[in-house]
Amino acid sequence: MLVAAVVSSAAAAQGYQPGFNPAALKGPAAGPANEVLVLGSPHLSNLPPSFDPANLRLLNERLAGWRPQAIAVEDLSGAQCDFLRRHPQRYQDTVKSYCWDPAPAKAATGLDVPAATAEAERLLAAWPAAPSPSQRRRLAAVFLAGGERASALVQWLRLPEAERRAGDGLDAALVERLNKQASQRNESYLIAAHLAARLGHERVYPMDDHTADSESPDKKAAGEAMMKAWDNPATAQHRRSDDALRARLGTPEDILALYRANNAPGQAKLTFDSDFGAALEEPSPQQFGRDYVGYWETRNLRMAANIREVLGARPGIRMLVIVGASHKGYLEAYLHQMHDVHIADTTPLLR
Secondary structure (H helix, E strand, O other): OOHHHHHHHHHHHHHHHOOOOOOHOOOOOOOOOEEEEEEEEHHHHOOOOOOOOOHHHHHHHHHHOOOEEEEEEOOOOOHHHHHHOHHHHHHHHHHHHHHOOOOHHHHHHOOOHHHHHHHHHHHHHHHOOOOOOHHHHHHHHHHHHOHHHHHHHHHHHOHHHOOOOOEEOOOOHHHHHHHHOOOOOOOHHHHHHHHHHHHHHOOOOEEEOOOOOOOOOOOOHHHHHHHHHHOHHHHHHHHHHHHHHHHOOOHHHHHHHHHHHHOOOOHHHHHHHHHHHHHHHOOOOOOOOHHHHHHHHHHHHHHHHHHHHHHHHOOOEEEEEEEEOOOOOOEEEEEEOOOOEEEEEEHHHHH
């Protein structure tokens, strides 16, 4: 009888649908809601050598035409990296992979990450309509000290070329770093920062989150189990399509086609079938797949929360979110649950 009751309870739990649906209760009744366009992007650093950043021109024109008022990127904030560094027993590998060491900027400015973060907010709160080159160089230096490289690049690109020089907290090494970033194969720089500068923004918003990162105690077995789960027909289909698109990147139209495919209806489901859905059914006794899915959902929920925080502080804006393509479906679904967030369709933009 006890077993039957447990089975019955589990079945009832699986069939239960909550009666409250935040997504159905959109507002406000007066005033503009927030509009969010989630652009699924390949990581530009992974594209083949045939990729010419100049061919982003057509994509960037389309994005500029949408006129976002804020841009969020898949980067860790300097503040989160500062937190991760304080817990090396868990996050040492994460810091190596995702965090830039702002020590050179601290040496140039005298500011550590918390002090630089507070100083950037103070400067932006009193930011003039027509800041001087000196003020822009200073803010770029402060952003670097705070670990916010993409926002530092926005300030750098907003300077006239003759004013892109050392001074006001920027030494020669930081100037060299900013000049390299301007052409680095990274969507946070080549798309987001360049677009933000073009549209007159002062910064971009890092919204990635890696606080759910952890390492399996049996890394080898976990890796083997996941590779087996990912060896499936959906993965093969995804790889064939992606390889065909990456084989022809010679024109701006080819780049647009790549982005059109990454953001196509049905792409999120194909990604699920290839990756997260396969992991969910991974049969190891250690349940490596379910651990991975838990990490993935947690990361995306925290990313969505970071985006929502920005929208809460600036209600009624249009925000462009540039994120790895596999995150797109999750972020759209999670953000759609928010009362005053409306998800924009990328299809007309990329047509």
